[in-house]
Amino acid sequence: MKIPVTLNGTKTILDAHADESLMKVLHKNGCPSVKSGCSSGFCGTCTILLDDKPAASCKIPAGIVRNCDIVTLDYFTKTEEYSNIMAGFQKAGIKLCGYCTAGKVFSAYQILKMPKMPTRQEITDCVKALSPCCTDLETLVNGIIYAIQISNKRLKRG
Amino acid sequence: MAAKKNSSKANLRSLEASGFYSDAVKEGCLYAALIRSPAPAGKVKSVTVPDLPEGYFMLSSKDLPGSKSISANKTVTKIFGYGNVSYSGEPLGILFGPDEEQVYKLLDTANITFDVENLESALNNVIKQQEETANFKEFLEQINEMPSLNEVIDKSHVEENPNVVVATREIKYGLYKTLTLAQADTKLFDNADFTSTDTWKEKLLTPKWQETEGAFAYTEGDTIHVYTPTRWTSFTQKSVAQVLNINEEQVYIHKTKSAGIYPSGLVRTTQLAVQVAAASWITKKPVRLVLSQFEQENYMVPGVLTEITYRTALNKDGRLKALKIIIDIDIGSSNPFVQEITDRIAIAAASYYKPENLYISAKAHTSKNPPTSISMQIIESQAFFAIENELQKISNQSKIFPDELRLLNAHNAPESKDFPFTIPTGDVESVIQKALHESDFNRKYASFHMEAIDRAEKDSKPFFALPLRGIGVATAYIPSGYYGQTSFTNDTKVEVTLSADEKLVIHTIKPSEVIQDIWKNSAAEILQIPKQNIQINSDFPYDQIPERPEDSYSSISIMNELVKKCCTDIQKKRFHQPLPITAKRGGQLAPRNKWDKDNFCGTPFFTTSFITTVVEVELDTYTYSEKIKGIWVTMDCGELFDEAAARRTLKLEIQQELNMLVKGKTVPCDAINISFIQSSNRSGQVGGLIHNSLPAAFSSALSLALTTQLTELPCTEDLLFQLIRDRTKEKNETKKSESKGAEE
Numbered sequence: 001m002k003i004p005v006t007l008n009g010t011k012t013i014l015d016a017h018a019d020e021s022l023m024k025v026l027h028k029n030g031c032p033s034v035k036s037g038c039s040s041g042f043c044g045t046c047t048i049l050l051d052d053k054p055a056a057s058c059k060i061p062a063g064i065v066r067n068c069d070i071v072t073l074d075y076f077t078k079t080e081e082y083s084n085i086m087a088g089f090q091k092a093g094i095k096l097c098g099y100c101t102a103g104k105v106f107s108a109y110q111i112l113k114m115p116k117m118p119t120r121q122e123i124t125d126c127v128k129a130l131s132p133c134c135t136d137l138e139t140l141v142n143g144i145i146y147a148i149q150i151s152n153k154r155l156k157r158g
Numbered sequence: 159m160a161a162k163k164n165s166s167k168a169n170l171r172s173l174e175a176s177g178f179y180s181d182a183v184k185e186g187c188l189y190a191a192l193i194r195s196p197a198p199a200g201k202v203k204s205v206t207v208p209d210l211p212e213g214y215f216m217l218s219s220k221d222l223p224g225s226k227s228i229s230a231n232k233t234v235t236k237i238f239g240y241g242n243v244s245y246s247g248e249p250l251g252i253l254f255g256p257d258e259e260q261v262y263k264l265l266d267t268a269n270i271t272f273d274v275e276n277l278e279s280a281l282n283n284v285i286k287q288q289e290e291t292a293n294f295k296e297f298l299e300q301i302n303e304m305p306s307l308n309e310v311i312d313k314s315h316v317e318e319n320p321n322v323v324v325a326t327r328e329i330k331y332g333l334y335k336t337l338t339l340a341q342a343d344t345k346l347f348d349n350a351d352f353t354s355t356d357t358w359k360e361k362l363l364t365p366k367w368q369e370t371e372g373a374f375a376y377t378e379g380d381t382i383h384v385y386t387p388t389r390w391t392s393f394t395q396k397s398v399a400q401v402l403n404i405n406e407e408q409v410y411i412h413k414t415k416s417a418g419i420y421p422s423g424l425v426r427t428t429q430l431a432v433q434v435a436a437a438s439w440i441t442k443k444p445v446r447l448v449l450s451q452f453e454q455e456n457y458m459v460p461g462v463l464t465e466i467t468y469r470t471a472l473n474k475d476g477r478l479k480a481l482k483i484i485i486d487i488d489i490g491s492s493n494p495f496v497q498e499i500t501d502r503i504a505i506a507a508a509s510y511y512k513p514e515n516l517y518i519s520a521k522a523h524t525s526k527n528p529p530t531s532i533s534m535q536i537i538e539s540q541a542f543f544a545i546e547n548e549l550q551k552i553s554n555q556s557k558i559f560p561d562e563l564r565l566l567n568a569h570n571a572p573e574s575k576d577f578p579f580t581i582p583t584g585d586v587e588s589v590i591q592k593a594l595h596e597s598d599f600n601r602k603y604a605s606f607h608m609e610a611i612d613r614a615e616k617d618s619k620p621f622f623a624l625p626l627r628g629i630g631v632a633t634a635y636i637p638s639g640y641y642g643q644t645s646f647t648n649d650t651k652v653e654v655t656l657s658a659d660e661k662l663v664i665h666t667i668k669p670s671e672v673i674q675d676i677w678k679n680s681a682a683e684i685l686q687i688p689k690q691n692i693q694i695n696s697d698f699p700y701d702q703i704p705e706r707p708e709d710s711y712s713s714i715s716i717m718n719e720l721v722k723k724c725c726t727d728i729q730k731k732r733f734h735q736p737l738p739i740t741a742k743r744g745g746q747l748a749p750r751n752k753w754d755k756d757n758f759c760g761t762p763f764f765t766t767s768f769i770t771t772v773v774e775v776e777l778d779t780y781t782y783s784e785k786i787k788g789i790w791v792t793m794d795c796g797e798l799f800d801e802a803a804a805r806r807t808l809k810l811e812i813q814q815e816l817n818m819l820v821k822g823k824t825v826p827c828d829a830i831n832i833s834f835i836q837s838s839n840r841s842g843q844v845g846g847l848i849h850n851s852l853p854a855a856f857s858s859a860l861s862l863a864l865t866t867q868l869t870e871l872p873c874t875e876d877l878l879f880q881l882i883r884d885r886t887k888e889k890n891e892t893k894k895s896e897s898k899g900a901e902e
Contacts, residue, residue: 017259024258032181035369039451043367093806095671098415099178099369131367132817133419136809138830 005068007031008075018063022048025062026072033073033102043131044103048072054106073102081109084154088147097134104130108144112151120145171391171411171703173696174668179385179414182374184444188215190254190437191261192447193268194457195239198246198526201273202239205251207264214255214264215441222436224403230393230425233494235529237401237432243272244491245526247457249429252437254445324489325500325522329758331578332480332515339517343469346480346515350471352556357467358544359870360853362460362536363818368418370454371427373434376444381408386431387416389423390707395700397428398435407700409435413708419814420460422531424707425494457528461536462499463488466507466544476558476566478513485520485541490527497522497644499532505762506538509545510581510635511567535636535846539853543871546632546854551867559603560631561594578759583635583768584794584839590633592833593770597790602629602774603862610865614885626777627787630858631770634850638715638842639764641753650716651704651744654681654724658737661691664721667708668696672807676799677721684725685732715765715796715841720744767795767842771851775859779882782875784820784860786827789852793834796841801834804844808832811848819856821872 003014007029016025023046026034034057037045041056048057049071076082085108089096096104107127111118118126123141130140193205193216205218219226219240227236239248250270255261333342347353374385382402388394391411399406411431416423430447438445449458465486471479485503489496504520553560568586594600606628613626653665662681668674674694682689698704720743727741752761772790777783789812798804809830816825857868864878866885 020259027180030183032178032183035178035180036448037368038366040366045367093802100367131365132810132813133365133367134810136806136813138809139806 001063003062003066005065005070007070008072014062014065016062018061020062021058022060022062022065022070023057026057026070031072031074035099035102037100037131042129043100044107044129045100045131047102047106049076049106049109054110073105076105076109080154081112081151084151085109085112085144085147087150088145089143091146091150092139092143094135094139094143100131100133100135104135104140108147111144112148117148169407169700170697171395171700173391173413173698173703173708175387175413175415177385177414178369179372179374179387180369180446180448182385182412182414182446184374184376186256187374187444187446188254188256188437188441189258189261190252190434190445190447191265192249192433192449192453193218193251193253193265193270195243195246195248195250196270197243197272200243201241202243202250203271203273204269206269206271207253207267208269209267210264211255211260214253214261215437216251216253216268217437217440218251221440222401223440225400228393228397228400228425228428228432231494233425233492233496235425235429235492235494237429237436245528247453247528248491249433252433252447254437254441254447320491320526321523323521323523325487325496325520327500327504327518327520327758329504329516329518329578331517331576332513334482334515334517342480342515342517343482347469347471350479351474352470352472352552354470354472354548354552354555355468356548356551356867356869357465358540358547359463359465360540360543361463361870361872362420362539363821363872364455364458364460365419365814365817366451368454369416370449370451371430371458372446372448373427373431374444374446375431375435375438377438377442380404381410382435382439383410383412384431384435385412385414386427386434387414387421387423388427388431389416389421390425390428392703392705393424393707394428394431395703397432401432401436402439404439409700418460420533420536422458422460422533424531426458426529426531459490459528459530460533461540462490462493462522462530463527464503464540464544466503466541468544468548470548470552472552472556472558474556476556476563478511478567480515481508481511481513481517483507483516483518485518487520487522488525488527489522490525490530492524492529493522493531495532498640498642499537501642501644501758502537502640503541505579506541507545508579509542509633510583510586510768511545511549511564512577513567516578536849538634538637539846539850542632542634542850543854543857546634546851547857547861547867547869550630550632550854550858550861554607554862559600561590561599564590564633580761581635581637581766582761582763582839583766584796584837585835586633586768588835588837589768589792589794590631590770592835593772593790593792594631596792596831596833597629597772597774597788599629599631599772599790606862610862614865625785626779626863627775628777628859628861628863629772629774630855630860630862631772632851632854632858633768633770634847634854635766635768636843636846636850637763637766638840640762641760641764642755642758642762650706650720651742652717652720652724653740653742654721654728655738655740656685656687656728656732660687661693662687662725664692664694664724666694666696666717667704668694669717672800672803673717675803676718679799680718680722681725684722684729715843718799718841765796765840765842767793767844767847768839769793769847769851771848771855773852773855773859775856775863777860777863777878782878783823784825786816786825786856788829788831789827790831791833791848791851793832793844793847794837794839795834795844795847796837796839798834798836799841804834805832807844808848811845812852815848815852819853819872821874825856 035045037043041059046058207216219238239250467484469482500522678692724741754760774787776785861868
């Protein structure tokens with residue numbers, strides 16, 4: 001089945017079975033950041049931005065993403081938001097293992113996009129289901145708060 | 159000269175893990191899946207896949223160009239099963255092709271034929287003999303002389319007993335040394351003030367978020383490149399060469415990161431790497447195999463299955479009169495490290511306690527379960543789970559506070575002079591007291607305990623309106639540098655070179671980033687050079703890769719001491735001789751005679767880190783959902799190099815552990831409190847301490863809340879319901895018998 005999508009800013013036609021998980025299709029199509037984890041949509045290792053919203057690609061059949069805008073971490077690393085998030089993570093002492101990066105970065109991105117300043121509890125609720133493979137919850141929440149601060153500072157400067 | 163230099167560089171192999179094997183890409187990659195045995199026993203006759211489309215391949219044992227099996231510590235592992243099947247799910251072949259979905263469809267059509275001709279051949283043998291006897295009378299006469307069916311039947315398919323004891327360890331102390339087992343038991347338990355008997359089981363779960371095991375391989379001319387999360391590069395390299403019948407020089411093992419929390423990366427990982435390497439080598443195409451979550455959970459289980467039975471006798475004064483420990487270890491179909499596992503569990507079964515009389519009998523046996531492996535950080539965890547729960551149980555019975563009981567029986571009890579083990583723990587008393595003080599343990603424990611007794615005596619209903627509460631404590635150590643190694647010779651080596659431009663290169667296997675940082679800080683301080691001038695190099699010529707698994711290099715204390723000694727050596731020579739200066743160190747740091755390998759006694763470890771964990775639990779009796787109100791952790795790991803990093807490690811491990819306590823869900827936790835005590839003990843590792851202590855503290859707390867003993871982890875809602883129901887049933891029966899007695 002041919003599935004036309006915009007993958008990482010480029011119009012592409014994915015060749016996949018309609019019921020194949022989007023995670024597998026993207027991984028095969030040169031997006032190594034989309035990784036296989038719990039396959040239940042919780043751990044976050046397969047997170048992508050589907051029409052600018054974080055989504056667990058392991059639970060999405062490839063057949064339904066026709067004409068969607070897909071951004072994976074491989075491409076997102078070139079954005080300013082990514083730099084802000086990573087700066088915040090670094091400040092909190094987070095050293096990501098590389099397997100869970102997509103889930104943590106895209107969750108932070110979603111929080112950064114919130115129209116109001118989230119409370120610590122709101123941030124915790126957003127990220128508590130992510131895999132605790134390399135970063136504990138408290139440090140991750142600290143990293144996101146730092147990322148918000150850095151992002152706000154840059155916005156003010158801009 | 160230049161050419162020589164280049165060729166030697168090409169022969170270097172990096173032992174630094176980078177990237178993930180599942181991310182390795184090559185054009186025309188084929189996707190693989192393993193054909194597994196559907197039966198736990200039987201003789202495999204053939205493995206075929208009918209109607210294999212073009213471009214798809216299937217390999218089994220007979221297709222391997224070299225050795226059909228690999229051997230580690232005298233344990234043979236078949237690359238693909240042949241002959242008798244060892245367990246259900248044993249890989250019998252590999253199926254691979256360009257479309258992953260199609261590979262899985264074809265996998266369902268795989269035809270595995272087992273030898274079922276045994277009875278048939280036996281009858282044939284009888285008929286054959288019958289045909290030879292033409293005369294009926296003669297036949298009648300001879301019929302009694304004929305071999306019986308039992309004799310002619312082909313017994314080659316009959317499995318050898320799968321439950322073979324492969325390792326044992328027996329430890330005796332006190333009366334168990336002088337009397338027979340039965341005599342000692344009678345003397346110690348018959349008149350004891352308090353006794354307890356229970357069996358404890360802790361099953362280690364596989365977290366679902368990790369990268370499942372597998373490998374990627376491709377060929378380039380006469381070389382093969384294998385990407386695998388191995389932690390035993392030398393063995394993987396040797397095995398690939400043996401099975402493909404090529405020189406080790408032609409094999410390039412690219413070590414990838416392991417996202418698992420109980421990394422093993424030893425024989426089972428090597429088996430997968432060899433299977434993929436064979437597929438790639440024979441077809442000359444890149445091949446990738448990624449195990450499914452189901453395969454990971456069922457065939458790559460972490461640790462071994464243990465059942466530890468304690469019989470405890472306690473004096474009124476709180477001294478342990480006797481500990482009789484029977485350990486049953488199920489290693490599955492094989493485990494090359496079985497003796498070391500058995501010994502380490504046996505040592506940890508008594509923890510740091512010194513009872514007046516001790517008997518430990520540990521037996522490891524094979525079974526029809528999948529093979530198991532060793533994970534250095536979690537070997538002892540099941541033993542700590544058992545001993546700490548047993549102590550909590552007898553503390554409840556004797557009404558002696560858990561901290562008092564522990565301190566009374568701690569290793570520094572004066573009367574325990576010839577005890578077989580001396581565990582080098584730090585300041586046990588301060589660690590226990592601090593954790594208990596910070597959690598307000600004794601007050602809460604007394605209050606919950608009274609409430610539990612009251613509830614059990616007055617109300618036998620299984621449901622209560624208010625949530626049940628309980629608090630539990632557990633202590634544990636994690637050792638560094640085990641002296642009684644049976645699996646490997648100790649070839650820990652460090653080479654440090656200071657060059658003329660004041661750049662320092664530490665040549666050894668790269669540890670975790672935290673430990674790298676600690677090494678760099680130590681070296682920078684000793685040699686007075688900037689930290690950024692220090693590099694850690696993990697490149698080795700292919701024929702000089704260390705023979706030990708890289709996992710054993712994680713012992714921070716030994717390696718840190720070796721790095722420090724090398725730097726001190728350089729500093730001494732630095733101003734007397736020209737640069738570059740190289741210093742080499744290796745081997746054991748402490749004298750070997752501390753541990754008597756023959757008599758299995760002495761100080762078994764170089765150092766240990768010690769922890770006390772307190773857990774307060776709340777259980778909703780309507781939903782059976784557990785909630786942790788607080789976790790208090792106090793740790794002593796000697797000199798603390800990086801407190802922030804240690805704190806992060808502990809918090810992370812707590813969070814990981816909260817995922818493993820109850821099957822299928824994460825136990826929420828309101829607060830985590832961590833504190834440190836720095837004793838004069840040698841610095842030890844932090845990783846693994848939580849896994850050794852938190853499960854026992856959790857189950858003790860839950861047991862107190864439930865007023866019944868939880869003997870296994872991970873727990874399930876069904877198990878909790880069953881425990882409450884059993885307790886109620888027991889209570890009702892007691893009531894009935896009491897009222898019957900009163901009527902009579």
